[in-house]
Amino acid sequence: MGLSAASGMGWPRYLLWLALAALLVMLDLWTKHLATQTLELYRPRVVTDWLNLTLAHNDGAAFSFLAGAGGWQRWFFTVVAVLVSAVLLVWLKTLPNRARLLPVSLALVLGGALGNMIDRIRLGYVVDFIDVHYQGWHWPAFNVADSAIVLGVILLLIEGFIPRKVSVQDPS
Numbered sequence: 001m002g003l004s005a006a007s008g009m010g011w012p013r014y015l016l017w018l019a020l021a022a023l024l025v026m027l028d029l030w031t032k033h034l035a036t037q038t039l040e041l042y043r044p045r046v047v048t049d050w051l052n053l054t055l056a057h058n059d060g061a062a063f064s065f066l067a068g069a070g071g072w073q074r075w076f077f078t079v080v081a082v083l084v085s086a087v088l089l090v091w092l093k094t095l096p097n098r099a100r101l102l103p104v105s106l107a108l109v110l111g112g113a114l115g116n117m118i119d120r121i122r123l124g125y126v127v128d129f130i131d132v133h134y135q136g137w138h139w140p141a142f143n144v145a146d147s148a149i150v151l152g153v154i155l156l157l158i159e160g161f162i163p164r165k166v167s168v169q170d171p172s
Helices: 011-038 072-094 101-123 144-161
Strands: 051-058 126-134
Touching: 011 051, 011 072, 011 101, 011 126, 011 144, 072 101, 101 126, 101 144, 126 144
Parallel strands: none
Antiparallel strands: 051 126
16 A cells, blocks of 8 residues: 555655755765865865865764774665665655655755765765864864754754644544
């Protein structure tokens, strides 16, 4: 039995959220391409006193978790990204049409996960290039996909704290 508009959002709205995720993937891949073409690996280009553009290759996960673990992590993180993406696609489709914040957050996480997954499959690592720092302390380099995932998770948390209005006719 397929998903109907009664059991979740209709196709036009679902496609809108998928388009947002696809736009994020394209923006992520384009910025990674620009970084790869214009930056030297691990050589910072100063933008401001707190921001550099520094090309880095991350074969681990967030904060280089499991980087250098022998290569198996590439496929492990790829499988995780595929599974998470599948769950997000189903979750997104089952949301009611009136949902706004939740589908935006899911589309952000989906787009980010797919952008980084494409890097892992094509290159064996994720291209990072945004280097935020303060007084000699550097946050781990990241990219547009990572930013989308973090923003999506923050919005998911915010959405989780918004009280729900329950109608009188709602049996739950």
